[in-house]
Amino acid sequence: MANAVNSWFGLHARDLPWRRDGFGAWGVLVSEFMLQQTPVTRVIPHLEAWLARWPTPADLAAVPPGEAVRAWATLGYPRRALWLHAAAVEIAENHGGVVPEDVDVLLTLTGIGDYTARAVAAFAYGHRHPVVDTNTRRVIARCVAGQAEPAPPSRTRDLAAMDALLPADASAAAVFNAGAMELGALVCTSARPRCSDCPLAALCAWRAARYPEYRGPKKTVQKKFAGSDRQVRGLILAELRSTRHPVTDAEITTLWPEPTQLARALAGLLADGLVAEVAQGAYSLPHE
Numbered sequence: 001m002a003n004a005v006n007s008w009f010g011l012h013a014r015d016l017p018w019r020r021d022g023f024g025a026w027g028v029l030v031s032e033f034m035l036q037q038t039p040v041t042r043v044i045p046h047l048e049a050w051l052a053r054w055p056t057p058a059d060l061a062a063v064p065p066g067e068a069v070r071a072w073a074t075l076g077y078p079r080r081a082l083w084l085h086a087a088a089v090e091i092a093e094n095h096g097g098v099v100p101e102d103v104d105v106l107l108t109l110t111g112i113g114d115y116t117a118r119a120v121a122a123f124a125y126g127h128r129h130p131v132v133d134t135n136t137r138r139v140i141a142r143c144v145a146g147q148a149e150p151a152p153p154s155r156t157r158d159l160a161a162m163d164a165l166l167p168a169d170a171s172a173a174a175v176f177n178a179g180a181m182e183l184g185a186l187v188c189t190s191a192r193p194r195c196s197d198c199p200l201a202a203l204c205a206w207r208a209a210r211y212p213e214y215r216g217p218k219k220t221v222q223k224k225f226a227g228s229d230r231q232v233r234g235l236i237l238a239e240l241r242s243t244r245h246p247v248t249d250a251e252i253t254t255l256w257p258e259p260t261q262l263a264r265a266l267a268g269l270l271a272d273g274l275v276a277e278v279a280q281g282a283y284s285l286p287h288e
Contacts (some may be wrong), residue, residue: 001143001203002167002176006072008199009179017047018042018123019178025099025124027051030114033084038075040185046075050211058097060088066285069274070241078237079272082286085110114155122177128170130162131177136182139200140165142188146205147189148214231258232265233274236287240275246282 017023018031026196050071054060060068065085072081087109091099099120100106106117119131134150140161141150151157162180179258187194195201206212223229235255238243239247256262266283271273276286 001165001200002172002200004203005179005183006167006172006175009175009182013182014040014186017044025101025120026055026057028124028147029087029099029112029116030084032119033080033111034075036080036116037077038099041135042075046071046073046263056097059101060085060090064285064287065273066276066287069237069285075234077233078274080111082273084237086110087112100122101127103127103129110133114159119177122174124172126174128166128173129177130159130166131181132158132162133181134186135182136162136177136180137184138190139180139184139188142193142206143200146209146212147208147216148212149216151216152218190199228262228275229268231271232261235261236266236269237274240283240285246278246284248283249281252283263282 005125013019018028025085027047031047034047034050044153050277053071054063065082068081068085069078072078075081090109091097095105100109101121101124103117103121106112106120107114114121115131115133118131121127122129122131137153137158140158141147144161144165161175165176167176183198183200187198188200195207198204201207232255236252237256239251252266253259253262254263266275270277270283273286275283
């Protein structure tokens, strides 16, 4: 399975910034933060602008966290910007400005979970670790388990399943990690898999079983964005990013017609540290 995926990946891999020679560990770390639940096409211009402005962890650590939130712009889930800034400070202060390569050390950094730690160790430093995302889980579920969709995520189960397929050679393992993700993103897609183009078609248990429907536990479906607290939070942050001056309660009340929801969204932003009250009834991005 790994040989087939790696051969296919060598011919069909997209030319993405973090796959190019010389793209360092800091760039890989930033890209992994940005790629969480965000399409690749939206990430690339933000990533390039970010690394041009802050090419090292120390560069980002030297500015207030509000600047990271401002630069995050429309990427979504803006707490990631705060976490990335905090991780940059920790790298600058505790690791000599160098992104760690050990998974356990990476896990001590703010905002870095098991996936990101393993991705940095594997893709930036070439260590042999299973790296599992949604696309990888779907490829394994279909090819190995014969299921249309993967079961809800399980760290222990998912890592063990990928580790069992991982080549012993570290460089081949890194290619397979990336290749399995790419295969799930481009070919073995959730809605319209292109089985005729798949390098695993002859090995696929789901195809051999004639594509049975998935009948296992369902994953949680996120609520619609329109009208949600997430939308209101985004409007408030957009208003704060649009100016270098504090934004008043009176200005914020114009952003959304429902005052209770608006107050709840603002309170959540304050609690998350994404917004700071710099005077009574006046707000800014943190530490600005």
